[in-house]
Amino acid sequence: MRINYIDASEMMADLLAELPPDPRISVHVGDPDEEALVALAHEAEVILNGHTSMGAALLARLPALRRIVFLGTGASSYIDLEAAAARGITVDTVSGYGDRSVAEMALALMLDCARRVTQMDRDLRAGQWDPREGMLLQGRRLGLIGFGGIGAEMARIGRALGMDLAIWNRSEIAEDWRGFQMPLPEVLSGSDVISLHLALTPQTRGLLGQEAFAAMKPGAIFVNTARGALVDESALIAALRSGHLAQAGLDVFETEPLPPGSPLLGCPNLVLSAHAGFKTRDAARALLQKALAKIG
Structure with a gap:
């Protein structure tokens, strides 16, 4: 079996080198364009894909490919799943590897928004001294939209901060948390912070x-560390500009990388990070181990 990791970062390549060597795997560090990818993986039966778009035309140029292991959960954002299925290519995803890491990023954005740290940092660098009013989180309600592994970790963090919880999920949740489960309108209207998972x-x-x-x-404060396309970004911008939302923190966007001319960049009450919620060495190590276990 020939396995090609097509878009490894330096960190992922280093972590892979720490594992027992596997002669089946070849690793390309960086982001290949389509021609380079075809040259790299033309004979690969399995591809490890971290974040590379793979449409129908590209898949047709990889005749040996039988399986893609997407290093994350959002394969549909990068891979044409229908085209893959039509060619008999199985697409696997990896979940549960970074629940705590992503939840801690949501916490970081929530705290930044609540105490306006990034805004004051910008002020000070511009020579302006302006101690800005913040929000005390203890006793406030944390609304969680989505309650998988990351949402559950965020719930534990919220409880540790002394926050009340309101949870909406599309299906029934674990019994320990059902007392906090509410209809979506109640979560939206009653929460001081809403975190999307x-x-x-x-x-x-x-x-x-x-x-x-x-x-x-x-x-209210709004935080999204899930997927950008869950949100109408123009509606979010309008809510921020009107002051209806006090602050928002985003780690994910409908278009990534975020385009230089994005109107999101013009919102001073918005904290941005570059889809890095998962990016800790601990989570990356677990991701690789889970992905390789799927291949066997």
């Missing part, structure tokens, strides 16, 4: 739009 599916794409943001509590 939902999978992207055709049913959830664009779930939070103008009506949802209007329903949120005035002065």
